[in-house]
Amino acid sequence: MTSVYPYLPEMIASFGVERKDVAKWAGATSAVFSVAQSLTAVPWGRASDKFGRKPIIMTGLFCTMCFFLAWGVSTSLKMAIIIRALQGACNGNVGIIRTMVAEMVQERELQPKAFSIMPLVWSVGSVFGPAFGGLFAKPAERFPGLFGNSYFFNKYPFALPNIIGGVVFLISLSTAMLFLKETLHSKRHSRDWGLILGRRITEAFKDRPFRRQQKLRRYSIQDAEASAPLLQTDGTSRPAKAGREKPVAPSMSSVFTRQTVISLVSYTFLALHSVAFDQVLPVFLNYPPQEHTPRNTSLPFFFSGGFGLNSGHIGTIFTFYGITSGVIQFVLFPPLCARFGVLRCFRVCVLVFPVIYFLLPFTVLVENATTRYAALLVLMICKAFAVIIGFPCSTILLTNSAASLSILGTLNGFATTFSALGRASGPALAGLAFTWGVKNNMIGAPWWILGFIAAVGSLPVWMIVEGEGPTAGSSDSSDAESTDAEEEAVVFDDDDDLLDNLTTARRGSGREQQGLLKKGSEDTRNTGYGTVR
Template sequence: MIESFGVEQKDVAKWAGIASAVFSLAQCMTAIMWGRASDTFGRKPTILVGLTCTMILNIIWGMSVTLPMAIIARALQGAFNGNVGIIRTMVAEMVPEKELQPRAFSIMPLVWSLGSIFGPSFGGFFARPAQNFPGLFGNNRFFLNFPFALPNIIASFLFMIGITTGFFFLRETLESKRNKKDWGVEVGKKLVTSSKVLCCKPRPRHHTPGHPAYDESSASLLRPTSSGSDTAESFGDNFESSKSKAPVTRPSLREVFTRQSIINLIAYTFLALHSVSYDQILSVFMHHPRQIHNPSNTQLPFKFSGGFGLHSGRIGTIFTLYGVVGGFIQFVIFPPAARKFGVLNCFKVCAVTFPIICFVTPYTALIESSTWQQIIIFAILIVKSFAVIFAFPCCVILLTNSAVSLRILGTLNGFAVSISAVGRAIGQAMSGAAFT
C-alpha cells in the first residue's frame, strides 16, 4: 500500500515505520483517557464507542490515496483504539482467581493469532480487486480509484458483528455499574428466548421438590465452592452490599503507580518495543532483494546486506503458518506450562530468548539456498512464537496482580497501553529508519 503512493522502494520501510509509529503515538495520548472513561462510565459503553470509531476509521484508511492521508488516518485509528486495555480489565474482573488467569488471558492472544492467520491472506486477496478480479471489478470506477478499500469494507462487516454482539450480550463488569439495568442485554435475552421458541420445542424442567429450578440467567460466572446454603447466603449478601455501596471515586495516581506496577509497566513497554519492531521489519527484510555475497560487499560478522527476495504471497503463507503454530501454542501449551512453572519464571525465560532471536535473524540472509532460508526463518519464528505468546500474557497477568484493587484496573491498563505505545512508536520508527 505504501508503494502505491509513489514512495520509492528504498523508502518503503521508513514510511511503513512512520505510519505504524503515528498510530502508537496517538494511542499513547488517548489510552489513559479511555481507561479513565471505562472506570467512570463503564467498560461496555467505552468498548462499543471504540469499536464504532475504529470501524469508521478503518474504512477511511482503506480509501487513502496519498501518503499524508494514510498517515492521518493511522493517527486517528490510534487515537480511538483504546479497547485493548479495557478488555484486559474485563477479563481480570471476570476471572479474579489466579489459577484460572493463564487460561483466561490466553484467549485474547489466541484471537490475535487467528487474526494473524487470516489477516494477511485476507488483505492480500481482496486488495486491488479491479486488477486481480477484472471480470467482477474491472470496470468499477470506485475500486479503480480506491484499490485497497475492499478488504477494509469487508472488515467493517466484522466490526458490525462485534458491535451488535457486544450491545446485546456483553455484560458490564465495572462494580459500580454492573447492577444497573442494561436495555441492550434485556433485548438480547428476548431475542435468544424468541429464537429458542422458534427453533426448538421447549422441554419441561424437572427438579426436586423444595429445591428451586436452576436459572441460567441469574447464575454467577464463577461460584464459590462452599455448601449450597452458604453460597446462596453469601451471594445475597454480596448483592445487597454492592447495591448499597457509595459511588466509586476516581483512583489516585499513588494507587495506580506502586513499585510492582511500575516495574511491570517498564517490562511491558520494552517487550512491546522490540516485539512489534521485529514483526514490522521482518516482512520488509523477507521482501528485500537477495544479494550475492562476496569479499567486496561482505565482511563478517557485521557487514553484509540483502534479504530473501520473496514475493508478498509467499511471505503471507509463511506468516499464516506462523499464526497457526502460534494459536496452538497459545491455547494448548501456554496455560499448563504457566501453571506448572509459574508466570514469573516463564517470563524470565522469554526475556533471555528475545535477544538471541533478534541477533540470529539477520544472518539468515547469508544462506545461499532460498529453500533453506525459508526453513530456518520459520524455525526461528516458531521459537519467537513461544517467546511472544508466553511473554505477553505473563506480563499482563503480572501487571494485573500488581494492582491494589480491581477499582484501578481500567486506569492501570490505560497507562499500560499508553506507555507501551510509546515503546512501539520508538521501535517502529527506529527499525524502519535503520533498515532503510
C-alpha cells in the same frame, strides 16, 4: 487485524515513495498509531471507570471500524498517516479488555487460561488478517475477471481487505452489544437493553420442547449483573448502598507501586521490540534479494538483500505464523504456566528474544531457497512462542501487582499508554535503522538494535516479585461480601441459576422445601426475582 499489513510496503510505494524510504514511512505510519493510542489510553481507562467497561469498548470498536474503512481508501501518504493516527486514538481502550478479564477471573489458578484468551484471539486474527490482506489487496490485478472493470477497486486497490475487516468489526460490535456483560461494580445493576435483546434473540432460536419448560423462567431477571437490585430476605427489593454505587477516582500513589512500575517497564520493552519486529519484517521480506559476493559482503555485519516476496506470499507466511501462535497459545501456554509458574515462564521468554533478533538477518545469506525459508520459519516460530507466552504472563504479573480492583481500569490505561509509546518508538526506530542499513550495506541493523533493546528490557524482569493479586486489597469485593452476608440473600446470575436453586429446593425435606419452591416461583412470576435464605 490492525497490527500487521502485509501489503503495507506496496501501499506506501503506491504513494510515490522511493523503495529505499519505504521502511521509514512504514515505521512512521505505525508510530503515529501508537502515539495517538498512548495519548488516549488513560482517558479511555478513566472513562471506563466512570461510565462502565461495555459502552467504552463499544464506542472504541465503532470508531476504529470507521477509520479502518477510511484507511483502505487512502490516496496519499499524508492521508494515510492522519487516518492511522485517528485509528490509534480510537484504539486506546484495549487495556479495558484486560481489566474486564481481571474483574471476571480473580482466582490465580485460572488466570493463565483466562488471560490466554486475548492472545488466542490475536492469533486467530493473525491467521485471517494477513491472509485477507495479502490475497485481496489489488483485487483488480489479482482477479481481473471479477474486479478488472471496477472503477472503485482500480482507484482504491487496498480497499477490499479493509472492507472485509470492517465486516469483522461489525460482527464484533454486534456481539458486544448483545452478549457482553458489564463488569464494573458500580454499573453492574444498571439495566442493559442490549443484553435483554440478546436474550430474546437466543430464546427465539431455542428448540420448541425446551420453551415450555422455560416458560416459568421467562419473566425472571434479564441479567442479574446488569439490571437486578439486591433483595432483602423478605423478597422485597431495595436499592444498593450509595457508597457502593459511587465510583472513587484512585490516587496515583495507589496505582504506581514499586512492583507495578517494574511490571510496566518490562511490559513497555516487550511491546516495543515485539511490535517493531512485526512491522519491519514485511518490509524485510519485500525487499529485493541480492547476490552475495566478496565485493558486497563482509561478514559478520556488512551484507544486504531481502527475500523479494510480494504481499500474497508475505500474507501466507504470516498466516502460518498466526496458526502456529494459536497452537502454542491453546496447547502449550496453560500447562507451562501451571507447571513452571508465570514469572519463570516470562523470564525464559525475555531471554529468547535477543537471540532471535540477532540471528534473523543472517537467513538471507543461505543460498539454498528451501533451507533459507526453513531457517526463517524456525526463527518466526521461536518468536511466536516467546511473544505468545510473554504477553499474557506480563499481563498477569501486572494485574497481580495491583492492590485493588478499583484501580485496574486506570492501571491498564497507563499500561496501554506506556506500551503504545513503545509500539510507536520501536517501529519508527526500526524503520529508520532499516533505511540506514540499506544505504550502508548493513541489512541487519534494525534487527541487532532490537536485540540490544530486548536484552536491556530483560533486566527489569529479574526484579519482579509475583503479587497476590488485587482481590486481597479490593474494598469493593469485601464490601460486597459483607453486604451479602448481612442480607443472607442471593441474587441469581440468570434464569438457569434460578432453576438450579429451585430444583435443589425440590429435593429437600418435604413441605418446608416445597413451600420455598412455591414462593420462589411466585416471586419469579410477579417480580422477576427470587431469594433463598
